[in-house]
Amino acid sequence: MRDSRPQSLEHLFDETQDKSVLRQVQQRATVLVKLNRAVRGVLPAALHPWVRVANYRQSILVLEAANASWLMRLRYEQSALLSALRAQILPSLTAIDIRINPALAAKGSEIDQESSKQTAKEVKSGRALSVASAQALLDVADRSPEKLKKIIERLASRAGESGTR
Numbered sequence: 001m002r003d004s005r006p007q008s009l010e011h012l013f014d015e016t017q018d019k020s021v022l023r024q025v026q027q028r029a030t031v032l033v034k035l036n037r038a039v040r041g042v043l044p045a046a047l048h049p050w051v052r053v054a055n056y057r058q059s060i061l062v063l064e065a066a067n068a069s070w071l072m073r074l075r076y077e078q079s080a081l082l083s084a085l086r087a088q089i090l091p092s093l094t095a096i097d098i099r100i101n102p103a104l105a106a107k108g109s110e111i112d113q114e115s116s117k118q119t120a121k122e123v124k125s126g127r128a129l130s131v132a133s134a135q136a137l138l139d140v141a142d143r144s145p146e147k148l149k150k151i152i153e154r155l156a157s158r159a160g161e162s163g164t165r
Contacts, residue, residue, distance in 0.1 A: 032056065035089075039063070042084040043077060052104060059094040061085070066105035071098055134159030 036053040039061075043051060050070040055062040065071040074081075078096055086093050134156040141152035 035061070038085065038089050039081065042081050042088075043074075047074060047077070049107070050104065054099065054101070056090075059092045060097055061090070061093055061095070062097045062099065064099055064101035064104055067100060067102065071100055074098055129155070129159045131159050 032053055032055070035056055039051070039053055040048050047070065050066040051074055052064050053061065054064045063074065065074050075098065078098070082093065082096055137152050137156040141149045141156065144152060
């Protein structure tokens with residue numbers, strides 16, 4: 001059982017000790033961040049927002065997945081991930097344990113939405129309507145009903161403009 005007696009805060013922040021509690025926590029967090037980067041380097045990009053390293057203990061890597069579908073996708077990658085991590089940084093790795101963490105789903109969807117917004121901005125900024133395309137649209141507009149004709153003509157009038165406003 002852990003020592004549950006009250007301790008002074010000075011004990012936590014004691015920089016002179018190599019075994020201070022906060023130093024150990026910081027070192028552990030640094031190791032997990034490096035492991036997370038290594039795992040992301042091996043996994044397909046589609047899994048990045050939905051998977052993260054939770055822990056590494058007793059030669060077992062614990063990963064968290066956002067939901068059961070991402071867990072199954074990760075299981076398909078598990079043997080390749082195990083081999084790659086053994087070869088790169090963890091030769092003592094014996095197994096990978098995968099668990100579901102629903103909180104990761106909310107964070108992953110935020111990241112996914114931000115990346116899709118970024119992609120949309122990149123696509124918008126590169127759009128331009130050529131003169132030939134505008135002429136083709138005007139030809140289609142001539143054979144269209146009045147309401148649709150106005151819309152197509154307005155679109156064709158943007159020929160030569162860049163997509164940025």
